[in-house]
Amino acid sequence: MSQKTMKIAGWVLTIILGLLFTMSAFMKITQNETALTQASEFGLDANTFLLIGIIEIVSLILFVIPKTAILGTLLLVAYMGGAIVTHLQHQQSIATAVIVQTLIWITAFIRFPELKQRLL
Template sequence: MSQKTIKVTGWILTAILGLLLTMSATMKITLNDTALAQAVAFGINTATYQFIGVIEILSLLLFIIPRTGMPGTMRLVAYLGGAIVTHLQHQQPIAMVVSVQALLWATVIVRFPELGQRIFPAKNIEQL
């Protein structure tokens, strides 16, 4: 693939991820009925749930900006890891959160090839 194709793919994946997480954060911040029901099921009060939405949107903004993309990545990875644990703790399905986490990692590897090379060194790829 050409560099331009890789760059465009990275930004398309970033846009998809951005839309998903923006929708999630907006639902938390505005206390949408669905989000509120989930907060109650998890035993989280509304102020805390709104604060979680603010953290989510700030992490997403850091991720989208190329210069702060790596710190944003680390924050989103931690955020989604916490979401997975919370869902597991309350016997809720985790497929959606795990899918978003996988999409995040795929996006990161495309957008930040140096990280992909650290995770999957060239000598290990040849052995697969």
């Protein structure tokens, strides 16, 4: 693939992830009833869920900004790791969280070839 194609693919994936995490954080920050019900199933109260939403949106902002994107990548991967553990702990499917985490890594490797070289 050409550099231009790789750059476009990286930004398309970034936008997709951005929309996904924005929706997720918005539901947590606005204290959406459905989201609060799900949080209570995990044993989280509304204040903790709000804090998780803030952490999610800050991580996403860092991921989208080119100068801080590698830090944002690491934070989002850690965030999704926590989601995977939480789902495992409550005997729920981890498929979605694993797919999102994989997509974060693929996006990071496309956007930052130097990251791929250092980690692989």
